[in-house]
Amino acid sequence: MIEFRQVTKRYDSDHTALRQVNFSLDRGELAFLTGHSGAGKSTLLKLVMVMERPSAGEVVVGGQVLNRLPRRQIPYIRRHIGVVFQNHQLLFDRTVYDNVAMPLEVVGASPRDMGRRVRAALDKVGLLSKEKMNPMQLSGGEQQRVGIARAVVNKPPVLLADEPTGNLDPELSADIMTLFGQFSQVGVTVLIATHDIALIQAMERRTLVLDHGRLVSGGTPLVGGAGGR
């Protein structure tokens, strides 16, 4: 579902964020992405989201090589990728319902469809009763769950999370990880960037470790590849 082939990302001559990264994640796979800060986790996620383009190598999502994707096409790729952020990026000028509905609004879903799917997503994260509230009125854990509902409302095949448990206590973090596990069970490819070693150890899943832009473990070695050395 997600495949990196010899991907290098250089920002300028003296800053290389990723060096020849190789790995591939299958459909329904859940993996962690970890490493010290500045190791290239965010860069890797941005490449999947087409917020950045690789300097060398190929990024493939859902069978589509993103390098050559024209700018116009980027929105259509993003519709297949759900993203959860540490600071959840919710809009406080509208209700929880409207926040979660945004990805559906973008694709022009009919109101009937929208209502059904937004409520299904909110139900999934256990916030169905709070759809009319402003996200500002919710706790941090609840806000994060709204962010997750928004990321999955479109039933994307890929779900990315950038430090999704960064501000949460262990119990809430475990809840959220359980949610991610459930998504992967229904076929969603989930990639979670996190510092939270305890969480990673508790989950016992595949873990991609970045160190100064190199993938040092968890990669799938390709023939002649340099990944996962």
Add this chain to the structure above:
Amino acid sequence: MAADLHNKPDSVRGARASKAPWKQQAESYFKHHRKVAQDSARRMWRNPVASLMTWAVMGVALALPVALLLLLASIDGVSTGWESRARVTAYLDMGISLETAQRLAEEIGSDGRIDEVILVDRDQALEEFRASSGLEDALDYLEENPLPHTLLVTPRDQVRSTEGVQGLVRFIEGMDEVAQVQVDLGWLQRLNAITELLARAVWALSLLLAAAVVLVIGNTVRLAIESRRDEILVAKLVGGTDAFVRRPFLYTGAWFGLGGGVVAWVLLELALWWLSGPIERLAGLYHSDFGLTGLSLDGAAALIIIAMLLGWLGAWVAVKRHLDEIEPGEIAGA
């Protein structure tokens, strides 16, 4: 509880689920447009003072050239009206009796080139002069009427060329009883030249002010874009196309245009109402049916539509410049 409220319309609409998908697509597209249009309008109402100021600026900028164009059109109407009736005025000798004047009028009127001859006898002329000049007291001191009989000669359409009129003037001048012939073509030509010059100046001014409108709206929309930055980021993040992200701002521009157009129209009507009295009096003094023509309904509609287009254009310029700068790259963290 809350879910029930939303479910109700859903079950009603469920019956239409078998509709062709493209039809549904089109329907939700138009629904989205309507929603965005309403939302943009609502946002404008939320800042009534700021919106009114923008409308006022637009209104003034639009009303000024339109007012000048209307004025020009009115003047143009007057001069073409007069030119087509380019009348030759023949002043008769002072000693001519009314009967001779009438005979002369008939004689001239029987000429093939003449459409109509009006005889203004000297008493009548004095009365008119007295009424319109405000010199009643001075006129009372005169022992006798200083005005001669006058013939107002209107040529037929065929002789309305400059040469035709000149030939006619020679013919009338040749008569013994005629003291002086006057054709008011010179000042008409000058007026035409002046209006032509003014027309160009007004068009140039219109272009400049239209550009100003576009810039004002562009700046207002730029501020709107800044204030909705987060929303734009999220929309781009979840796969909103450029068109989707642009749409609310284009509507905002069009609504500003609508408001500005309406303000301009109101300003024009007010100005017309305020000026119509004095203009009527002035025109009366010149024996003219000159009047300022206001905007017709079509004209008002055109003004408002043009204003909306300018607003839309201004928004488009701002959106083009500033929306591309907002890319979700920055929110994923370093």
